[in-house]
Amino acid sequence: MRQTLLPLLSLLSSATLSTAVAVPSPTAAADSSTTQRPGGKVDYVIVGGGPAGFVVAEQLSRNPRVRVTLLEAGPDASQDPVINVPAYFIEVLPYLSLYDSQPDPNLGGLTPNLWQGKVLGGGSATNGMLYCRGSSSVFDEWARISGNPGLAWNSLLNDFRATSHYTFQPADYQQIVNTNGFGNGPLEVSRTSGLTGFDLPFATALQSTLGLKEQDFTDGTGIGYDLGLGTIRVSNRTRSYALNTFGYEMANRPNFRLIHNAMVQKIGFSGRTAQSVTYINTLNNQTSTLTANEVIVAGGAINTPKLLMLSGVGPRNQLTKFNIPVVADIPDVGANLYDHHYSAIEVEVTPNVETVWQWSVNATGVAEYQAEYARDRSGPLGWNNGDLYAGYRLPDSIFQGINSTYYTSLPKDRPNVFFEYSTAAFVQPAPNVSIVTAWSTVIQPEASGYLTLASANYEDAPLIYSNYYGSEADKAVIMNGYKQLRSVLQAAPLQSTIVREVFPGANVTTDAQIWQAIQQSAASFHHPVGTVALGKVLDANWRIKGLKGIRVVDSSAIPNLPTCHPQSDVYAVAHRAALDIIRADGVGQ
Secondary structure: OOOEOOOOOOOOHHHHHOOOOOOOOOOOOOOOOOOOOOOOEHHHEEEEOOHHHHHHHHHHOOOOOOOOOEEEOOOOOOOOOHHOOOHHHOOOOOOOEEEOOOHHHHHHHEOOOOOEEOOOHHHHHHOOOEEEOOOOOHHHHHHHHOOOOOHHHHHHHHHHHHHEEOOOOOOOOOOOOOOOOOOOOOOEEOOOOOOOOOHHHHHHHHHHHHOOOOOOOOOOOOOOEOOOEEEEEEOOEEOOOOOHHHHHOOOOOEEEEOOOEEEEEEEEEEOEEEEEEEEEEOOOOOOOEEEEEEEEEEEEEHHHHHHHHHHOEEHHHHHOOOOOOEEOOOOOOOEEEEEOOOEEEEEOOOOOOOHHHHHHOOHHHHHHHHHHHHHOOHHHHHHOOOOEEEEEEEOOOOOOOOOOOOOOOOOOOOEEEEEEEEEOOOEEEOOOEEEEEEEEEEOOOOOOOEEEEEOOOOOOEEEEEEEOOOHHHHHHHHHHHHHHHHHHHOOOOOOOOOOEEEEOOOOOHHHHHHHHHHHOOOOOOOOOOOOOOOOOOOOOOOEEEEOOOOOEEOOHHHOOOOOOOOOHHHHHHHHHEEEEEEEHHHOOO
16 A cells, blocks of 8 residues: 655655755754753743744743743754755654554545654744745634634734745746735745746646636735745755744843753643643753743644643543543643645656656766755755645535535635645655656645544653545545646646656546545645634633633644645734733733
8 A cells, every 4th residue: 555755754865965054053042951040930931942932932032021931842953954955854754743643534544644843943944845825814714713803814914024024036937926925024935946847837737727827825815826935045045944033033132041852741730820831851851840920832733732631721531531630621622623635646757857856866966966055055955846836716516415515605715725746756655766746635624633632641642533534525625626636737738747647547547546546645734723723712812711821822723724835824823922912911022
């Protein structure tokens, strides 16, 4: 049976990673010790050093009288080429929590992974760096669900601007970019310095087959195709991420402390008020407790509900099962799990397409591309292995006979299927040839999953029930989207680029065979949201309802999925949350 990976985490040889990148360390204020500062108690302790945690910490610590400590379970990898060189992001395995879904009956019992970043910078240090925002109506829906008008598109646009800036990358192709959506924020966003050879034929095929037009998915648009933007610095073609942007801003602030290799075991409560966090230094196994006026949990959509349940906040029946004292019986903690699930098609391509195989396996290519990047940061090592993505709204007719109005009632600016490609082979084992993988994604699924505890041990992974393609309508979307993508790849503009379909293969023609291919190649974008959702678990000011001294600010708070990669949204939402917290707590400068 074939297995889908994201994408080639075992392909590259150590020789491929030899490109040296001199990157200044932003962690002058970071350490892995467990000794509190004199006075002990801090104003805010933030659990989770991903984009949300860094953004909130940076905003709060602007006031020199506010003491902020940020804890991250993973290490500082700011000098590792795997983190800094864009193309090497497929080798980030050492910096991930290796979570897997439970056997999924919708996939014939397969267990796709849902790996999450475990390193300073979190997912922003390990992701594919794509930066887009998607359909504006999604944000307006978040505002209605949460009761927080600051999350509406016209408001949140200010937070997108406050967290990012756009730098023009000279290159020999044209692209639509609406720079009005960017400001002077720390995170650098740019276009790629070169195209892979697959982008333009793929774009033309999307246009001729589906009628999609080029758009900029950072301006509130979600339907069309976009040549893509990424969080990559133009000056040296290295990753721009939470640590080396917002981390730099705080590096010399005496009221801010960053502690890595700090695995939080539990949040301590007095009654229904959070008062402390207990963590273990994973380098020396020393355990410490840090007291704070406020605990802000920013561990992401998997780790945040896990930590809350370990601390007694969650569904009573799950907590008592493991003899965890119940602080608050909140059934929606761990529920409402949404993710971007996709199924893949692999094609062999001609040598003019610059693929991962060429720069990692082909001996001539390895030497050539490493020399290019070392010389002037040019070539594929400074790219993220394919940028183009597209949103498409399937016709309402595909839902005839299905007892659901979910998709047909979505606002008209939203796609229901999302197409993308990478120059890596996702479906393993793959032949030893130059491969491109394209995939179809259910971008706003109807059905949700959930997660719960496996035990009361903080070291144990949670049990994740992803529920791939979990409704009849979701199944209709992935089936029709997969067929449409196959038609795009067979269209005339790609005939001189594609040699053959490797997976599922030309002999796969019936619906039963196609459904089996969809199941076998199903995987996650690693974009989980919603497990501690605004409107359900959280109030409009990010507090857990019924509790004091604790807030949640991260992807788990986002009530449902955006129609594009959520990286930009997490930065912006965290910025909005920080402003809300500063205003509510009266801790502005």
